[in-house]
Amino acid sequence: MCSSILRLSVVLLALAACQWQAQAQAQAPAPAPTGPANLTGILDKAGQYTTFMRLLGSTEVGNQIANQVNTSTEGMTVFAPTDNAFQNLKPGTINSLTTQEQVQLVLYHVLPKFYSFDNFETVSNPVRTQATGNDGEVFGLTIVSIGNRQVNVSTGVITTQLNNALREKSPLAVYQVDKVLLPNELFGAKSPKTAPASSSSPKSTDSKAHAKAETPAPVGASAADTEANGAFAFKSLGMTVVAVVGLITTALLF
Numbered sequence: 001m002c003s004s005i006l007r008l009s010v011v012l013l014a015l016a017a018c019q020w021q022a023q024a025q026a027q028a029p030a031p032a033p034t035g036p037a038n039l040t041g042i043l044d045k046a047g048q049y050t051t052f053m054r055l056l057g058s059t060e061v062g063n064q065i066a067n068q069v070n071t072s073t074e075g076m077t078v079f080a081p082t083d084n085a086f087q088n089l090k091p092g093t094i095n096s097l098t099t100q101e102q103v104q105l106v107l108y109h110v111l112p113k114f115y116s117f118d119n120f121e122t123v124s125n126p127v128r129t130q131a132t133g134n135d136g137e138v139f140g141l142t143i144v145s146i147g148n149r150q151v152n153v154s155t156g157v158i159t160t161q162l163n164n165a166l167r168e169k170s171p172l173a174v175y176q177v178d179k180v181l182l183p184n185e186l187f188g189a190k191s192p193k194t195a196p197a198s199s200s201s202p203k204s205t206d207s208k209a210h211a212k213a214e215t216p217a218p219v220g221a222s223a224a225d226t227e228a229n230g231a232f233a234f235k236s237l238g239m240t241v242v243a244v245v246g247l248i249t250t251a252l253l254f
């Protein structure tokens with residue numbers, strides 16, 4: 001009886017030791033999945049964002065974000081359109097914009113606040129972006145959480161679904177978007193120059209929302225990692241408890 005308890009303790013201790021070792025190995029490269037809040041680095045590493053990166057550079061918005069991420073207490077959120085998203089635009093869409101409009105377009109993809117998927121569930125619409133019109137009116141987005149880590153983003157011109165976070169850790173969240181977010185203020189039916197401020201809140205839950213069947217992109221590696229890490233931490237905690245119990249049992253036996 002005693003010896004079987006002893007053997008069990010030894011096994012438990014050995015298990016715990018293994019777990020600790022595994023944890024140490026897993027935690028060594030831990031900063032990698034989240035990494036620094038470096039937008040360029042994140043997009044560069046993810047690939048498929050060359051057009052957006054080029055625009056971040058040419059409009060100087062990239063530098064602005066880098067500075068703001070460091071100084072803002074609210075953090076930031078960036079919707080990064082893929083190269084495919086830009087390719088799916090009508091040819092010349094970006095080039096037909098003035099320099100100022102290109103800046104507005106890029107700023108429209110930036111929110112002056114950090115939002116995790118969970119935060120989107122309680123967001124109040126319209127959500128302000130960094131883009132503003134000539135009179136300082138803020139361009140808004142309508143963001144609706146539609147399920148577990150699935151969020152619809154509407155501009156009034158297009159609706160797209162978020163399901164892949166390239167980074168989701170304060171102060172910077174970066175989400176993949178499969179469509180360029182075309183602001184109503186620049187691409188809506190009304191001429192941008194004459195559009196009154198009243199049109200600035202996009203009617204997102206419109207019936208026009210095409211029932212286009214879209215294949216959601218697979219859940220991103222970073223999101224999966226986050227979950228895996230969480231599960232792992234939980235398991236380690238469990239093993240620590242087991243180890244302590246094992247130690248006490250062993251101590252009692254001697």
Ligand SMILES: *[C@@H]1O[C@H](CO)[C@@H](O)[C@H](O)[C@H]1NC(C)=O
Pocket residue numbers: 036038039040041042044
């Ligand atoms: C961010 O990442 C880019 C590309 O990987 C790199 O060139 C740059 O030095 C990084 N900046 C910082 C502040 O780490």
Ligand SMILES: *[C@@H]1O[C@H](CO)[C@@H](O)[C@H](O)[C@H]1NC(C)=O
Pocket residue numbers: 066067070
């Ligand atoms: C932001 O802060 C980090 C460290 O806190 C620093 O390495 C980086 O150079 C800063 N970047 C800017 C643009 O100020």
Ligand SMILES: *[C@@H]1O[C@H](CO)[C@@H](O)[C@H](O)[C@H]1NC(C)=O
Pocket residue numbers: 144146152159160161209210211212213214
């Ligand atoms: C979310 O957006 C997709 C298009 O990306 C659309 O098909 C779907 O109906 C939208 N769902 C809701 C609840 O708005």
